[in-house]
Amino acid sequence: DGGITQSPKYLFRKEGQNVTLSCEQNLNHDAMYWYRQDPGQGLRLIYYSQIVNDFQKGDIAEGYSVSREKKESFPLTVTSAQKNPTAFYLCASSMALLAGPYTQYFGPGTRLTVL
């Protein structure tokens, strides 16, 4: 089955700790995205990547870092510099052709809570 997997489903972080959220896709998509969703809110873009070894900041990149060493994988690290990281994190992927963005498909999400 093709799809996007995220792990863990739930994650608890202590103050001052860095944590990494995993995102893997087997859809052969070029582009991958990380979003943050706060309760009752819409989605805000953290980072996105159109191709391996390249990524761009979204609207709220401060306190987060990413890497894209493989086409299938786009892990997100929430650093201690992110002062309010408690949220629902969603990873997505899409085809990325010159004609523009295609439908983004989402993983099941990771719910991060700061203790």
Added chain:
Amino acid sequence: ELKVEQNPLFLSMQEGKNYTIYCNYSTTSDRLYWYRQDPGKSLESLFVLLSNGAVKQEGRLMASLDTKARLSTLHITAAVHDLSATYFCAVAPDSNYQLIWGAGTKLIIKP
């Protein structure tokens, strides 16, 4: 500033009724997406509208796009409880890979 505004943000309705959710956007675009999110779950793609006048239908949901008015609508016909969810629209600005998201419309359909 690029904006996508949905209204209403909250809608409670009875089963069997019809209603429309509106999505206005401030930038030029010929690509608009509708997604559904169940509580605590991820987002599911519903429709992609790619040109002015585009209309897509799936079951009791119908989406349309008017690029001149910068408006998309999601119409619900004879609502059933299973359609209770939060519905998001998102717009792809020309020549840009980022989507601009609306705040979502939380729809509750009462039996």
